[in-house]
Amino acid sequence: MSVVTRFAPSPTGYLHIGGARTALYSWLHARQNNGRFVLRIEDTDRERSTDEAVTAILDAMAWLDLEHDGEIYYQTQRFDRYAEVIAQLLAEGKAYRCYSTAAEVEAMREAARERGDKPKYDGTWRPMPGKTLPEPPAGVDPVIRFATPLDGVTVIPDLVKGDITIANSELDDLIIARADGTPTYNFCVVVDDMDMGITHVIRGDDHVNNTPRQINIFKALVDSQIGGNSELPRYAHVPMILGPDGKRLSKRHGAVGVMRYREQGFLPQALLNYLVRLGWAHGDQEIFTREQMIAHFDIANVQGGASTFDPEKLLWVNQEHIKAAEPEELIDELAWHLARHGIEGVDQDDLIAIASVQQGRCKTMTEMAEQSLFLFREVAEYEPKAVKKHIKTATPDLLAQVRDTLARLEGWHAEDLAAAVKGVAEGNEVGMGKVAQPIRIALTGGPVSPSIDDTLVLLGREATLARLDQAVDAFRALKAG
Structure with missing residues (x-):
């Protein structure tokens, strides 16, 4: 007999972590047995069931990519x-x-x-x-x-x-x-x-x-x-999923709807990876692709005791997935998070370039988007602490030299950019930090960004030169005052 499993949520609220794990286990058991996975909405409780909850459940299932087979069944029908x-x-x-x-x-x-x-x-x-x-x-x-x-x-x-x-x-x-x-x-x-x-x-x-x-x-x-x-x-x-205090996982432990985890910057594949390990193991392996979960999961090997939800472990799993992903695999989530900041229509190649630079530096996609906002927004102000620490009397002249050196480059490639900045530092007999940090502040408003050559490549020639011009004037006025 062909295996047929089902996930049958009641639409009285969002899809929570426990429900998502149940859906995952059911989906995996069907997929590994070449069976069918049925999605059924158990909405007979008309007083508590809502259309909004149905939408929330379907959105979460789609984001997790736990695709069902055939039509969606509704009990009220x-x-x-x-x-x-x-x-x-x-x-x-x-x-x-x-x-x-x-x-x-x-x-x-x-x-x-x-x-x-x-x-x-x-x-x-x-x-x-x-x-x-x-x-x-x-x-x-x-x-x-x-x-x-x-x-x-x-x-x-x-x-x-x-x-x-x-x-x-x-x-x-x-x-x-x-x-x-x-x-x-x-x-x-x-x-x-x-x-x-x-x-x-x-x-x-x-x-x-x-x-x-x-x-x-x-x-x-x-x-x-x-x-x-x-x-x-x-x-x-x-078994149930417990909070760190040993009680059933609830809102007081920070448990929220699945789509809230998306807002917090978790990848769907990372969340599924974490959930599959809440009650099941395959040796000592911690990080699983979707294909590996299908290959190795066995419902009969799910442990009988309750599991404890650990937000820090989830964050680690997410970071590992971000680091291991092909940049192309991150751009949909990156674009979604950028859109939440009002930045839309970013070219796919630009998204891939950003993801490839940022993925080794970020634990969440929220963080990746936030650390990339400088690419799309003019610098309105410079962090006072960063200015006080890194902007000295000689800094405006150094930045002016960097600007002129970069403007003379025929191309705009990481190796050439890095060599140009290094040449300015050596020519003035100062350490790279005396040049690199002011460049970061000039281009982003603060002292944190990817490597200087990556930052310059991502920002592009026109924006880089314009921001350096702006910073030179601003820092000269500051020092003159």
């Missing part, structure tokens, strides 16, 4: 199918109408707690042989409950935790349709997984409690020959 299945379960006595109010159900559970029993619905409206049901109250719309098996056990075939056995007596007759007729999560999931032929369900281990309920529904649907895949999926419940 499948209500007719759910109604059809519920009607058949009712007709076969595998589901029933329940008129108990929420207050009555809570009273049942409280009474069970007082007896020391499992707090659950007591089956008042469940048809049983020889049982007389109460008269349905007038004007009350019932919920639909699934008739959970009363005895026996349910076994979860789990690839991460091993088989998990749950006594059916521990389970409730869960609601599969609300009083307004809308189907519920645990029911819709099973119908979808059957209809879409899902073979492997990979999700967080906070779903372990849901799984035996879903398995029982799955078996009931198979018995009813409702259609779809009749083989129970294999499950893989992956």
Whole structure:
């Protein structure tokens, strides 16, 4: 049977780190088995689901390049199918109408707690042989409950935790349709997984409690020959991601939506690399390409214990990916970050040149863009501390000599530029720092930039000469004052 996995987020907020890891694991398992990866939006909770959240999830999946196969499924577009299945379960006595109010159900559970029993619905409206049901109250719309098996056990075939056995007596007759007729999560999931032929369900281990309920529904649907895949999926419940304090990762740990990591300058391939290692390893290897992840990942080797999110480790992984990338692989993100500063329409060759110079100096793409802004903006002011430290009485004359020497060059190549600057320093019997740092300040406004020859090449002849002219005048006026 061909492997089919799915990622099924609820659109009640952004795609968070835990969800992205689940999507990645599911995507990898499908890709390495030449299978299919299904994207399903579980939007039956209409009070909390929003179109904005759907867009945020789809944008994040596209940025991560976790491409799905076929159409995107939306549960709200499948209500007719759910109604059809519920009607058949009712007709076969595998589901029933329940008129108990929420207050009555809570009273049942409280009474069970007082007896020391499992707090659950007591089956008042469940048809049983020889049982007389109460008269349905007038004007009350019932919920639909699934008739959970009363005895026996349910076994979860789990690839991460091993088989998990749950006594059916521990389970409730869960609601599969609300009083307004809308189907519920645990029911819709099973119908979808059957209809879409899902073979492997990979999700967080906070779903372990849901799984035996879903398995029982799955078996009931198979018995009813409702259609779809009749083989129970294999499950893989992956551990939670924890913050440094050992508690579940949340906003207080700095956990944010996936697209916020883009804003912070992380590469999508670096974020995926970091996430794949949160619970899985391949020897001592830390840095993985997408192709290596597909080749080596094994869902059965995901560890059973929780992993701790380490922002510093993520930053290191990102830096390694930036350094190792071909410059062409960085230009889309570089252009995106420059656009956030109002700089758009940069020529692709220029972007490649910037990336090739900056990639060895930056930990994030945000940093790369910010350190390249001097190429696109005139110098409005010079950093006072840098001026005080590096601009001396002789500096304007040195910069004027640099300007004239550079203007006489026929070409504009790194080797020639470096030699020209070095010649000015040697001709004036001063160290390179006495010339190089003033040049940086003149061209960028501050004392930090790539190497002088790279800075000159990136800035170009016209802008370099103009900025040197401006700086010579400004520094002479400063010293004269």
